[in-house]
Amino acid sequence: QKEVEQNSGPLSVPEGAIASLNCTYSDRGSQSFFWYRQYSGKSPELIMFIYSNGDKEDGRFTAQLNKASQYVSLLIRDSQPSDSATYLCAVNSYDKVIFGPGTSLSVIP
Amino acid sequence: DGGITQSPKYLFRKEGQNVTLSCEQNLNHDAMYWYRQDPGQGLRLIYYSQIVNDFQKGDIAEGYSVSREKKESFPLTVTSAQKNPTAFYLCASTPGTTYEQYFGPGTRLTVT
Numbered sequence: 001q002k003e004v005e006q007n008s009g010p011l012s013v014p015e016g017a018i019a020s021l022n023c024t025y026s027d028r029g030s031q032s033f034f035w036y037r038q039y040s041g042k043s044p045e046l047i048m049f050i051y052s053n054g055d056k057e058d059g060r061f062t063a064q065l066n067k068a069s070q071y072v073s074l075l076i077r078d079s080q081p082s083d084s085a086t087y088l089c090a091v092n093s094y095d096k097v098i099f100g101p102g103t104s105l106s107v108i109p
Numbered sequence: 110d111g112g113i114t115q116s117p118k119y120l121f122r123k124e125g126q127n128v129t130l131s132c133e134q135n136l137n138h139d140a141m142y143w144y145r146q147d148p149g150q151g152l153r154l155i156y157y158s159q160i161v162n163d164f165q166k167g168d169i170a171e172g173y174s175v176s177r178e179k180k181e182s183f184p185l186t187v188t189s190a191q192k193n194p195t196a197f198y199l200c201a202s203t204p205g206t207t208y209e210q211y212f213g214p215g216t217r218l219t220v221t
Binding site (some may be wrong): 030034042046049069088096098102 | 112144154199207208212
């Protein structure tokens with residue numbers, strides 16, 4: 001069973017700080033990596049995807065991928081209270097996408 | 110506007126009844142997926158379909174059935190054989206060339 005694991009939460013950061021979310025995966029054949037944000041009671045929303053080793057930046061979000069170590073992370077700079085949500089890491093495994101259990105982030109004003 | 114619609118948003122059923130959840134997309138996406146999410150849990154894959162008239166079981170297919178007669182539609186039936194059907198059900202689609210999944214708003218099913 002291919003797995004995706006995320007650092008256990010909840011994670012609390014003060015407003016304006018950097019939030020760091022981590023994810024590890026077991027399938028060495030995975031090529032596509034995603035971060036979703038899910039507000040309470042809502043469906044997941046795709047916020048970042050990364051396919052190559054290294055960093056990918058989009059606004060306040062940076063995704064980092066290290067295939068050799070099988071980990072992917074998401075950094076949120078200048079965290080805002082509106083960033084408070086559950087963040088799901090997702091990884092493709094053959095023809096499916098496997099989701100991690102999510103990390104709950106709380107940004108304290 | 111392109112997107113994925115799921116209906117209804119809330120659904121209540123008595124135990125022993127089959128119920129069908131609707132999922133429609135106008136994104137011209139090839140692949141569609143059904144997930145189940147329980148409180149405080151991640152997403153678990155029920156069924157997925159990459160082309161019309163073909164679908165595969167996911168990790169928790171028992172007690173569920175699907176059909177894919179049209180590219181735009183992928184309905185999920187929760188049968189009476191599903192032991193714990195109360196959950197949040199999410200439908201997603203991808204273009205087929207990538208795995209970027211886009212989700213519908215979800216259907217919250219309560220069975221009593």
